[in-house]
Amino acid sequence: xxxxxxxxxxxxxxxxxxxxxxxxxxxxxxxxxxxxxxxxxxxxxxxxxxxxxxxxxxxxxxxxxxxxxxxxxxxxxxxxxxxxxxxxxxxxxxxxxxxxxxxxxxxxxxxxxxxxxxxxxxxxxxxxxxxxxxxxxxxxxxxxxxxxxxxxxxxxxxxxxxxxxxxxxxxxxxxxxxxxxxxxxxxxxxxxxxxxxxxxxxxxxxxxxxxxxxxxxxxxxxxxxxxxxxxxxxxxxxxxxxxxxxxxxxxxxxxxxxxxxxxxxxxxxxxxxxxxxxxxxxxxxxxxxxxxxxxxxxxxxxxxxxxxxxxxxxxxxxxxxxxxxxxxxxxxxxxxxxxxxxxxxxxxxxxxxxxxxxxxxxxxxxxxxxxxxxxxxxxxxxxxxxxxxxxxxxxxxxxxxxxxxxxxxxxxxxxxxxxxxxxxxxxxxxxxxxxxxxxxxxxxxxxxxxxxxxxxxxxxxxxxxxxxxxxxxxxxxxxxxxxxxxxxxxxxxxxxxxxxxxxxxxxxxxxxxx
Amino acid sequence: xxxxxxxxxxxxxxxxxxxxxxxxxxxxxxxxxxxxxxxxxxxxxxxxxxxxxxxxxxxxxxxxxxxxxxxxxxxxxxxxxxxxxxxxxxxxxxxxxxxxxxxxxxxxxxxxxxxxxxxxxxxxxxxxxxxxxxxxxxxxxxxxxxxxxxxxxxxxxxxx
Numbered sequence: 202x203x204x205x206x207x208x209x210x211x212x213x214x215x216x217x218x219x220x221x222x223x224x225x226x227x228x229x230x231x232x233x234x235x236x237x238x239x240x241x242x243x244x245x246x247x248x249x250x251x252x253x254x255x256x257x258x259x260x261x262x263x264x265x266x267x268x269x270x271x272x273x274x275x276x277x278x279x280x281x282x283x284x285x286x287x288x289x290x291x292x293x294x295x296x297x298x299x300x301x302x303x304x305x306x307x308x309x310x311x312x313x314x315x316x317x318x319x320x321x322x323x324x325x326x327x328x329x330x331x332x333x334x335x336x337x338x339x340x341x342x343x344x345x346x347x348x349x350x351x352x353x354x355x356x357x358x359x360x361x362x363x364x365x366x367x368x369x370x371x372x373x374x375x376x377x378x379x380x381x382x383x384x385x386x387x388x389x390x391x392x393x394x395x396x397x398x399x400x401x402x403x404x405x406x407x408x409x410x411x412x413x414x415x416x417x418x419x420x421x422x423x424x425x426x427x428x429x430x431x432x433x434x435x436x437x438x439x440x441x442x443x444x445x446x447x448x449x450x451x452x453x454x455x456x457x458x459x460x461x462x463x464x465x466x467x468x469x470x471x472x473x474x475x476x477x478x479x480x481x482x483x484x485x486x487x488x489x490x491x492x493x494x495x496x497x498x499x500x501x502x503x504x505x506x507x508x509x510x511x512x513x514x515x516x517x518x519x520x521x522x523x524x525x526x527x528x529x530x531x532x533x534x535x536x537x538x539x540x541x542x543x544x545x546x547x548x549x550x551x552x553x554x555x556x557x558x559x560x561x562x563x564x565x566x567x568x569x570x571x572x573x574x575x576x577x578x579x580x581x582x583x584x585x586x587x588x589x590x591x592x593x594x595x596x597x598x599x600x601x602x603x604x605x606x607x608x609x610x611x612x613x614x615x616x617x618x619x620x621x622x623x624x625x626x627x628x629x630x631x632x633x634x635x636x637x638x639x640x641x642x643x644x645x646x647x648x649x650x651x652x653x654x655x656x657x658x659x660x661x662x663x664x665x666x667x668x669x670x671x672x673x674x675x676x677x678x679x680x681x682x683x684x685x686x687x688x689x690x691x692x693x694x695x696x697x698x699x700x701x702x703x704x705x706x707x708x709x710x711x712x713x714x715x
Numbered sequence: 716x717x718x719x720x721x722x723x724x725x726x727x728x729x730x731x732x733x734x735x736x737x738x739x740x741x742x743x744x745x746x747x748x749x750x751x752x753x754x755x756x757x758x759x760x761x762x763x764x765x766x767x768x769x770x771x772x773x774x775x776x777x778x779x780x781x782x783x784x785x786x787x788x789x790x791x792x793x794x795x796x797x798x799x800x801x802x803x804x805x806x807x808x809x810x811x812x813x814x815x816x817x818x819x820x821x822x823x824x825x826x827x828x829x830x831x832x833x834x835x836x837x838x839x840x841x842x843x844x845x846x847x848x849x850x851x852x853x854x855x856x857x858x859x860x861x862x863x864x865x866x867x868x869x870x871x872x873x874x875x
Contacts, residue, residue, distance in 0.1 A: 392843075393846065469787070489785060504744075
């Protein structure tokens, strides 16, 4: 037999591919063939050090060494430098695990992401996969929910509702059929943790949903996945088929005698469908018009049945909680925010990427130590935290610790963990206007303050900026924001004014006649 | 331009729509998957598909129309050969998406929801592709590109 092939890892995640990973993978294979080198190219997930993508790795004596960002045109020189033996090259980053951006993180939910081949069930199992489910099948429903409750896990979609309490409500609700739904309609700009884990470690989402199904007695699960993520849809579907073939989904999950089936449902580009009741309407094949609550989805959800609605990251955090125990997870974090937060650094940031870290680190540490400041090299003027409905955070607030309660104290929101950075060239008046414009485009139309208010909001801001009765219209804008916040049923109309109010409060010099 | 072709194909197309809808009727919440499947097959959901789908699902035409018109990614007119989705959301704004949008519209000579006269490109806005660490991002058909400068966009448009 020939000498063992060198294993070279080239990520297949959307961002890596968007920066040229496919071309790099092809160039490595071609160059290796030309030089008679035996190379196996593994298409792994991304480590999430996105500013270094495409970041390739080579395995040498069991240690992975990274190079990046690599373009196809660099490949010949990498071979010349002996990168297959971890040779030195200008793009060399050293052993991957020692890169400080990665070494300083606490990768629990993202433990395998970037390390494994996303669609290899063997890889998944070899790295602790399905240990959580193996434990869950031995436990009673009450015991599973007890562990999830103990861990302190709260909904990572943004609302931060305690997961164990939600599950218990579904367990106790009357219903012959119950459902587990995964909200993968990650529409907030600046967030990509859901996409990343679905593309890079799909089995962990499947395992988490299966455990949820066992915990509440649900036999059917749906992943509501946005159409803007075509690769994630393909990967999740492939992974589901693999899990079915391995007896990990279906009528007899892991020989437990219990059934759990799973299906991906493709969304169709409506931001509002990330709101849980709107998502349920959409799953039922209808317009995504939000529902009045109560009844809660946990009592009357999908097709009127008791339904778990959880975000991707929430569900993906469950397997490790079951495998390692509630304490292991709860030991990370601070106050009432337990476990880890997946921060996503985005926008005008030098070192954009995914940072999974215990709650409680100051915002500034993420922006400066991890992020390295802006990509443009100019000062940071504002950070939008928590998506398009989140406030613009002013630099004077950057010492706030990243935990749900601390952010709420100054009117901010952690939401799904996205941080969008803007440098000092940003026009905050434009940003306030966009918040209203986006709400007008995406409103489901049910509540008048949202449907009409957002349109009027754009008009009022235009009048302010054009110098038409600035003082009167500024007053009117505050009043309008107040009406939308108080008079909308869901978070879209109820929170779209938050970025506007934050501009009024902290960047008033940009919202005036010009 | 293609009226004649559409006219002669109408019967075939109706049968196709009916067959696709039939495959998804019976699945819980099957209307969205059916509409996706029709659009995947035909490139859009033609208005004449509405009564067929309504009849298969035993719901009103208004309900089918209501669902199609609610979702941004369902289209009722044929797209160009390629569809360019330009991200307009905040992370891309922070990296020059507004300038990229202006450049693109000028270069193609069309606005959002329009198709070039030679039918090569349709231009659509999109709100987040989840590529926010490498903004600005665009998607052409179903492939995402990151750090797209006006020059890079021009090169991508030349390729097709």
